[in-house]
Amino acid sequence: MIHATPASLEETFSPPADSVLWRKDFLLGAATAAYQIEGAVDEDGRLPSIWDTFCATPGKVLAGDTGAIACDHYHRWEADLDLLSSLKMEGYRLSIAWPRVMDQAGKPNAKGIAFYRNLLQRLKQKGIRTFVTLYHWDLPQHLEDHGGWVNRDTAYRFAEYADLMSRELSGLVDAWATLNEPWCSAAHGYGSGHHAPGKSDPVYATQAMHHLLLGHGLAVQALRANDPQAQVGIVANVGRGTTNGKGVNDQRAAQLFEVQHNNWVLDPLLKKEYPLALFELWPGTEPLVLKGDMEIIGVPLDFLGINYYFRTNVVSDGKHGYREVDLLDVERTQMGWEVYPDGLRDLLVGFHRTYPNLPPIYITENGTASDDKVVDGQVDDRARISFLNRHLAAVDAAVKQGVDVRGYFIWSLMDNFEWAFGYERRFGIVHVDYATQQRTPKRSAQLVTQFLERRKALP
Ligand code: FCB
Numbered sequence: 001m002i003h004a005t006p007a008s009l010e011e012t013f014s015p016p017a018d019s020v021l022w023r024k025d026f027l028l029g030a031a032t033a034a035y036q037i038e039g040a041v042d043e044d045g046r047l048p049s050i051w052d053t054f055c056a057t058p059g060k061v062l063a064g065d066t067g068a069i070a071c072d073h074y075h076r077w078e079a080d081l082d083l084l085s086s087l088k089m090e091g092y093r094l095s096i097a098w099p100r101v102m103d104q105a106g107k108p109n110a111k112g113i114a115f116y117r118n119l120l121q122r123l124k125q126k127g128i129r130t131f132v133t134l135y136h137w138d139l140p141q142h143l144e145d146h147g148g149w150v151n152r153d154t155a156y157r158f159a160e161y162a163d164l165m166s167r168e169l170s171g172l173v174d175a176w177a178t179l180n181e182p183w184c185s186a187a188h189g190y191g192s193g194h195h196a197p198g199k200s201d202p203v204y205a206t207q208a209m210h211h212l213l214l215g216h217g218l219a220v221q222a223l224r225a226n227d228p229q230a231q232v233g234i235v236a237n238v239g240r241g242t243t244n245g246k247g248v249n250d251q252r253a254a255q256l257f258e259v260q261h262n263n264w265v266l267d268p269l270l271k272k273e274y275p276l277a278l279f280e281l282w283p284g285t286e287p288l289v290l291k292g293d294m295e296i297i298g299v300p301l302d303f304l305g306i307n308y309y310f311r312t313n314v315v316s317d318g319k320h321g322y323r324e325v326d327l328l329d330v331e332r333t334q335m336g337w338e339v340y341p342d343g344l345r346d347l348l349v350g351f352h353r354t355y356p357n358l359p360p361i362y363i364t365e366n367g368t369a370s371d372d373k374v375v376d377g378q379v380d381d382r383a384r385i386s387f388l389n390r391h392l393a394a395v396d397a398a399v400k401q402g403v404d405v406r407g408y409f410i411w412s413l414m415d416n417f418e419w420a421f422g423y424e425r426r427f428g429i430v431h432v433d434y435a436t437q438q439r440t441p442k443r444s445a446q447l448v449t450q451f452l453e454r455r456k457a458l459p
Helices: 007-011 050-055 073-086 110-125 153-168 182-192 202-226 248-271 276-281 293-297 341-354 382-400 443-457
Strands: 027-031 091-095 129-135 175-180 231-242 303-316 322-324 361-366 405-411 430-433 438-441
Touching: 007 382, 027 129, 027 361, 073 110, 073 438, 091 405, 110 129, 110 153, 129 153, 153 175, 153 202, 175 182, 175 202, 175 303, 175 361, 182 202, 182 231, 182 248, 202 231, 202 248, 202 293, 231 248, 231 341, 231 361, 248 276, 248 293, 248 303, 248 322, 248 341, 303 341, 341 361, 341 382, 361 382, 382 405, 382 443, 438 443
Parallel strands: 027 091, 027 405, 091 129, 129 175, 175 231, 231 303, 303 361, 361 405
Antiparallel strands: 303 322, 430 438
C-alpha cells in the first residue's frame, strides 16, 4: 500500500528556512555513470567491459537490454552538459570508463582520454563542480579473463589507471572517487552473481573486496601525487537493517545485516580491519591479506561518498545469520525498495558515532525509480518529489545532530541503463525517450532548478 504523503511534499520543493539546503556551500548536483549513459561501446578504441559480456549472456539482464547505445551520451555530451547547466546544477558526478582510456597493454588511448578531457573542460567553463569516479563497475574484460578482482594483480592495474587519469586530467577534477560501491562489485559481482562478471562464491566475494579496497588505497597515493588540489575519496553504498522480530536473535540479525552491508567496507577503510562478525556469517571466507595491506587501505580520506536507497527488514535465520522478510504495508518504489528516509539519518548519525575519524560526507547517490511517462510534454513525477523532499530532510536532521554532510547528488540526472533491470526502471530527473533520445526534464527537475535559482539569488 502506498501511504498518502502531504501534498506539499509531492508538489513543491521548499525546504524549511533552517535547513542546511539553503546554505550556499551545501553542494547540490546530479549523478550518472559511464556504462549507464554513454553507449558507443566499440568506438574510438574502447575495449569490451565485463558489463558488455554480462549483457550478452542470455537471462542476465531484463528484456535482454544492453548498454550498447544507452543515452547515446558519448555523442550527445555537449547538449547533455547544456541541459545540466540549464537545470542550474552546481555539481556533477560522472564516471570514467576504464576500457575507453587504456589498451590491453596499459597504454593510453588518446581518443578516449580526449572525450573526458573535453567534458571536464566544458564543466569547468560552466562552473559546475566535478566528482569523478574512476571505477563504476566497468572492468575491462581482459582483466576479468585473468581473474578480475579475485586476482590481486587487478589492484595494481587499477592503480596504474588512476595514475594515468590523474596525470592526464589533473586540475580539471574537483573530487576523485576511486570506487563506486565496492560492496556491489564484490557481493553482486562475485557473491550472488547478479551483476557482472556473474561469479558466485563467497570466497571470491571477500577476496574481491580485499583487492578492490587495496586498489583504492594504491589509487589514492597516485591521485594525491598527481593532482594535489583535488579532494580524494571513495563511494560506499550503505543499507539500513532493522527487525520486526521480537527476539534477541532478531536484534542480532539486524546488526549482522549492517555488518555485512556497511562495516565490511567502512571498517577496513576507517579502522584498518575487517569486522570479525562478517566471518561468523560466512565462515571460512577470510581473504588473504598481505603485510601492509590494511595500512594502504586505511589511508586517510578527504571525503566519504554515501549512496543510500532503502531499508531491509530481517529476522534471525535460526542459526548464526539473518533472513530478509519483506514488510507489508510500506511505501515502495518501482524497484520494490522501501521508501525509508529515517534510515539515511540513522546511518549517518551511527557512522558519526562509530568512527571518530569519519571524513566529511557527500551523499553521492540517492533517488528513486518510477514508471514515468511524458504526457503533453510534461512528466509528473510526484513520488520522486516527495522522495527527495523527505530524504533531504533526513540529511538535514543528521547535520543538526552533528554529522558533517557537505552535499547531495540526485541519482540520476537522466533515465538510464539500470544494470540487471535494463531500461525499465527510470531513476532520472530528466526523462529519456530511448527511441528518439529526446530528453524531457521531469517536474522534479523543474522544482529543484527553481529552488537553486532562489538560493542563488539570496544575499
Ligand atoms: C547504485 C548504483 C547506480 C544506480 C543506482 C540505482 O547501486 O551505483 O549506478 O544504478 O544504484
